[in-house]
Amino acid sequence: MEWNEEAVARLKELWAQGLSTAEIGRHLNVTKNAVVGKAHRLGLEGRPSPIRRAAAAKKEKVVAPVAAKPERKPEEKAVKVAKPKAEKIEKVQKEKLAPAVNSAKTAEVTQLEMVAPVVKKEVKPAKKTKIEFSTPVELPKRRSMSDCCWPIGDPGTKDFHFCGAKAIPGKPYCLEHVQIAYVKLRDRKNNVA
DNA sequence: CCCTGATTCGC
DNA sequence: GCGAATCAGG
Numbered sequence: 709m710e711w712n713e714e715a716v717a718r719l720k721e722l723w724a725q726g727l728s729t730a731e732i733g734r735h736l737n738v739t740k741n742a743v744v745g746k747a748h749r750l751g752l753e754g755r756p757s758p759i760r761r762a763a764a765a766k767k768e769k770v771v772a773p774v775a776a777k778p779e780r781k782p783e784e785k786a787v788k789v790a791k792p793k794a795e796k797i798e799k800v801q802k803e804k805l806a807p808a809v810n811s812a813k814t815a816e817v818t819q820l821e822m823v824a825p826v827v828k829k830e831v832k833p834a835k836k837t838k839i840e841f842s843t844p845v846e847l848p849k850r851r852s853m854s855d856c857c858w859p860i861g862d863p864g865t866k867d868f869h870f871c872g873a874k875a876i877p878g879k880p881y882c883l884e885h886v887q888i889a890y891v892k893l894r895d896r897k898n899n900v901a
Numbered sequence: 902c903c904c905t906g907a908t909t910c911g912c
Numbered sequence: 913g914c915g916a917a918t919c920a921g922g
Contacts, residue, residue, distance in 0.1 A: 709914075729906060741915050744906060749913070754906070905922075912914080 709738050711746060719743065723752055 709715070715736060722732040729747070730740040747754070855872045875881055
């Protein structure tokens with residue numbers, strides 16, 4: 709991909725509009741990786757990412773020394789200095805210690821087992837969730853199963869009601885609302901634009 | 902399994 | 913510099 713000025717300009721614009729990297733990629737005929745890679749290199753401010761590698765790494769470090777003395781002061785500098793190389797070394801060491809353990813989650817479990825190996829097989833019964841109904845609102849009743857139950861108006865308000873038209877056999881909605889209700893994910897996405 | 906964005910690293 | 917591969921969360 710040749711990132712000429714025009715391509716970069718479009719990338720920046722679409723990025724600023726909040727489009728996803730994959731969407732921008734579609735517009736520019738490149739992959740999302742290309743987009744995010746370029747954005748990264750351009751120093752564009754990233755959007756909220758689902759993953760937080762830094763946070764995850766921090767958590768690992770916090771979780772590990774559970775049994776350690778709590779008196780130690782946090783070593784901000786030491787954390788800041790950590791570099792990719794250090795991460796690699798850490799990873800290697802971790803693998804040496806526990807070859808089968810790779811995720812932070814399982815690492816936590818391992819820790820717990822080491823602390824209290826006797827109870828590791830304890831099985832907790834399924835949680836019972838108590839369902840409470842708060843100030844029930846009288847809902848309009850669908851007259852019969854053959855009536856469309858597409859909601860109209862805001863639930864909880866007086867004029868809220870169901871469509872009530874003749875429903876398509878086997879479906880809870882009439883023809884009009886069946887068409888709204890059953891939309892393929894991809895199409896819905898494109899329609900929203 | 903679909904999506905997301907971020908990072909790594911061979912090219 | 914580039915972006916596929918990979919990671920990791922939703």
